[in-house]
Amino acid sequence: MTARRAAWLAVALCACQGATGTIDIDLVAAPGVDPLAGVDRVRLTLTDPVTVVESARGPDGGFALSLEVDARGQAARVAFEGLDAAGDVVVWGQTPVLPMSAIDARVTVYVAPPHGWSEAPVALAPARTDIGAAALPFGALWAGGRDADGAPVDSLAIYNAYFHDLQVGDPLPEPRAAIAAAAGLRQFVYLFGGEGPDGEPTATFWRFATDVPPAGRYVELDSDPALARTGDRIALAGSETFLVAGVPPVLLDGGRGRATAVDGAPPLDGVPALLAVSDAGDAEVLVVGAGVGTAGAAVLSGGAFRDLPDAPEGLRRTGHAVVALPNGDALVVGGRGPDGAPVAALARYRRGDRAFDAVAGALATPRADAAVARAGGLVVVAGGTDGAGGVLGDAEVVDADTLEPLASVPLVVPRTGATAVALGNDQVVVAGGVGADGRPVEVVELYTPPVP
Incomplete structure (x- = not known):
């Protein structure tokens, strides 16, 4: 209670x-x-x-x-x-x-x-992992997922940071696991791909209006079955425009209501992160990962994709995160290296120079598949999987300006493969993932930062 x-x-x-x-x-x-x-x-x-x-x-x-x-x-x-x-x-x-x-x-x-984790006043039912998560101005949206039997679900819910309750939306038009989800600049959330009930990747493109009573409304937009995928990441790439990483990369145009393959880009099978949007609406998006470019990194800037061939070798990772920093740079966090082992190294991308620096500080525990978010001046790295395959029960907190490690804080529930969303009150909400028992986690938890 x-x-x-x-x-x-x-x-x-x-x-x-x-x-x-x-x-x-x-x-x-x-x-x-x-x-x-x-x-x-x-x-x-x-x-x-x-x-x-x-x-x-x-x-x-x-x-x-x-x-x-x-x-x-x-x-x-x-x-x-x-x-x-x-x-x-x-x-x-x-x-x-x-x-x-x-x-x-x-x-x-x-x-x-x-500076600690506490259980949220709501829980996910059914418990699920492989959730599509999107940050909203008023909270976090969770779409789809995989239940304890491994089946995709059609649930959609919003955690409202103004009331700290769970608002249940209309079910997805069809069950999905590992769907790509992102919020636009207006009241819409865009949902792409994911694993369908038959276990196959899909290319469905849905727009969900959060402001239509009583529980939102879906509109199916144009897509191409050849773009089917599951588990690929998404980032805002302009006004109601989104980049979905993968092979091939996909551009979602919410205004025109269509999904198209990106032509002429370097390989972009990695993790994208929006760094900045110009007054003209042009976005700068960094993509990092083992399947990106010639060296593990590429950038979308001025409407064009550019390979970053001088990126350091350590960027060829999977199971990592990329978060934008307050000054417009980016931080690459954790993941697995080319040998499949989790890494502790952090890398900073300097947007002004289009170059990477190794960060002197590193994660205390090498981890992959952590839930990562930046809230205000802190980067929170929650849970994940360690080098022995164990599920981690702590979160490391890094200063977003100096990139110095600050603390390791116990989670309420150990988990890996969860989602983390920064809320408008500077708390971080973590949901989903798999616990140490190998089952999806029902508990939702909140990180409360130090008093400013």
Whole structure:
């Protein structure tokens, strides 16, 4: 059971011409955990304008906090901190960005100890792996997957970071495992390929509208059976345009509603990551992997693909991740080398020079098939498989600016092949994957970063 504790928390919004509004804030924690256990004092912080209020526990054992804000239509976050008798923060959490205008609304903040993993207030049912995951402005979407019997499923659900609940969407038009999923710049999520119920790769191209009540709507777009694939990665490559890696690489054009093979590109059987989008809408996408180019890396820039023949040999990996860094560079994380063994090495791609640097720091444990995401100033590398084939039960955290290793933090459940999505409140949600028993994992968990 998930505990929701009603400390009275509210942001009072006062706009010009006398209009007012209130944002009520609920607290939620891991199942069976009291969000305010061990808390003697609470603090509420608004980021714009910076406003801080505190309250001690009242005679009735509860807390009451209210912020009054000049609502100018600005966007801001609200952070909650629970402090113990010594003044140390024992739990905290924050909202994603909220509009500060004269509206009435209610949101939920998930609170947990800083710099650690806790079970989310929802679970995946049925438990599944090989999930297609997409980051949304308001949370994470999970599409399809493979159940405990190995069969593709048709489930689609959204983890909403404003309410920390699971919103169940209409089932996929057909079961899929290892489907490629990515969100556009609007309300659409694009779903391509994946393994069908007959065990064969598919080339179906679906657009899912997240804003159509009551549970979304699918539209099938044009594709070619020759583009069938499963398990290939996807990245945004412009306004409603996406690159799906693999053989051959595929360009998904959401605006025109069609999927086409990419002609004239170097081999792109690897992992793509969007690094930047120009004011004109041109994207820069880095692709890294054993089947990419002549040396393991290529880039899409200015509408053209370019091989990077001088890339270091260590980029020929599988089971790795590529994440964009805050300055527009990229970090290549983990995976398996040419000999099939997991690697610990990290590599930084310098976008301005189109060159790679080895990173002095490395993962403490070589790992492949980890769930990797960058949230704010941290890169989180969760679980994976080690050199002995064991399923790892920790997550390594790396500073996204200096690339220095910061800590290794235990997961709630060991897992490999999971998905990680950075949420708008700087938490990371991890779902799916296979546990140490070889079965799909039902538990969803959240990484809560240190207090800024």
